[in-house]
Amino acid sequence: MATHYAQGTLIWVKHEEEVWAQAEIVTSNDKEIIIKTVEDPNGRIVLGPSEPLFLRTSDVFTSEGLSVLDDLTQLTHLHEPAVLSSLQNRFDIxxxxxxxxxxxxxxxxxxxxxxxxxxxxxxxxxxxxxxxxxxxxxxxxxxxxxxxxxxxxxxxxxxxxxxxxxxxxxxxxxxxxxxxxxxxxxxxxxxxxxxxxxxxxxxxxxxxxxxxxxxxxxxxxxxxxxxxxxxxxxxxxxxxxxxxxxxxxxxxxxxxxxxxxxxxxxx
Known part of the structure; x- marks a missing residue:
């Protein structure tokens, strides 16, 4: 049975170059999932119901910039794209x-x-x-x-x-x-x-x-x-x-x- 996602749900989706990309659900039904990525908010991508998707949380910004966690066990969603993204954000600073x-x-x-x-x-x-x-x-x-x-x-x-x-x-x-x-x-x-x-x-x-x-x-x-x-x-x-x-x-x-x-x- 296909998973139904609410409109606006934040997700991670497979990406050919970046491995994982930030995206958002536009619409979802039993046959297809339509999403838009953060890098191309005006575009639309149609995915099959069995495509691997992972939930993500929105980025938190403080006066010092993007908030990053010191311990990965504190992540809301502990999966591959969330871990890689957290490590990348810390590495960048x-x-x-x-x-x-x-x-x-x-x-x-x-x-x-x-x-x-x-x-x-x-x-x-x-x-x-x-x-x-x-x-x-x-x-x-x-x-x-x-x-x-x-x-x-x-x-x-x-x-x-x-x-x-x-x-x-x-x-x-x-x-x-x-x-x-x-x-x-x-x-x-x-x-x-x-x-x-x-x-x-x-x-x-x-x-x-x-x-x-x-x-x-x-x-x-x-x-x-x-x-x-x-x-x-x-x-x-x-x-x-x-x-x-x-x-x-x-x-x-x-x-x-x-x-x-x-x-x-x-x-």
Missing amino acids: DKIYTFTGPILIALNPFKMIPGLYDEEVLTSFISTKPSPKPHVFNTANSSYRGICDRRKSQTVLISGESGAGKTETTKHVMKFLASAGAEDGKVTSVEKQVLESNPLLEAFGNARTLRNDNSSRFGKFIELQFKPQTGSATQVLQPGMTGESLRLCGARIRHYLLEKVRVCEQQ
Whole structure:
């Protein structure tokens, strides 16, 4: 049985170039659905009753522009076109991080965004409890406070297709964890060595590909080791943290996907 839509219903409809386009129902019956798109309000498109349509909400504008949500779970309609549209709207204003529940989605901007990873930003996340603000430092902060408060190992899984920005995200997570437990914000030689291992790994394990000038050609499991700040004159407690701050004392890196049998041809 065909679904009947009321006149003026806001929908998403398939689009050849944009994947999904904003549209509105003009009329609907058992045999056909007539719509008009936002980009061509005077035109009319006739669709079959079985065409995939998804409901949408009208855009909300504030004094700062188009209102965008920090968490996709807050969307009224949680489906593919709504998710893609929300991510696109945030990306257009250089908001590359978005939560979907406990998961942080990162879009590679392929450019430098001023102020996104400044020392002041890093320090502000260290000195506060994890917040609803989507940022890689916020996710790293949750992990750091987990090992300090509960004394249990934490895992940050960074995944994505080639060129998604996994390597850079890993660097930011490691930088935060190295700085979080540092007394007076001073990074020691051990912490510095851990952070400086990245260029060494990239020199031997990265290569230029069609989609990425610095693509990791291997997988890696990085284990960061922390210990209590014994011998310190003062016990470092961050706001909202119940346990003592821990300091980075070492790391272990395991590599994967470098087996010779995987080499078939040069790209």
